[in-house]
Amino acid sequence: MENWMIILLAAVIVILLLVLNGYRNMRNVKALPEEEFKKELRRVQLIDLREKEKYEHGHIMGARNIPMMNFSMKMNSLRKDQPIYLYDHNGRLSVRAAKMLKKKGYSDIYMLKNGISKWTGKIKSKSK
Template sequence: MDTWLIILLVSIVVILLLVLNGYLNMRNVKSLSEEEFKKDLRKVQLVDLREKEKYEHGHIMGARNIPMMNFSMKLQSLRKDTPIYLYDQTGRLSIRAAKMLKKKGYTDVYMLKNGISKWTGKIKSKTK
């Protein structure tokens, strides 16, 4: 076999393993639409992962601000027996936070699909 073909096959296998690993890490973290997310907000731990300034500019009512840069130090303040709903601006931070929670044994973790940037519901603001 040619060297380039071996390199290509190894590269494909590595890429597939990385994709599979990401899928397996997220298999228990459900991404919710806005309508699904809104349904049970009073029964969950709602966490805004954005920095304090963005949180104060506007956040979903009832959300607790735990900025991503402090999340690993503060995640123990979240209960394991109550669902956790995560959101940020676009959804990227929520994926990282959900992975951290899963590694620490949290099982009931959800995230807002596309983040608050697409949110059409009510927002509470401290700047208004």
């Protein structure tokens, strides 16, 4: 019986740590649903964090491709006085990129909730 309680307590602690870590990551970025994300696209720095091939296959109109692999080297080209809108396939890379931006003093950071995988808006693709 005691072993069962220890295992349950350990599971609760692990879950709490995961929730707190997720909350801490979300302080760096505000996740916007698609409709809200679409509203300001012409007034923001729109960044696609996916690899070049995925970007060329289809991206949101006006997006600039800065693959996550190169993000730490190229993020200094972003302006601090304009909002930054991030997206990737499912949102995981956006959270990481937002954390990096926050550490460098950027503050107006948003991401597409659930990433481009759920996007229903217009997509631009490179014709071959």
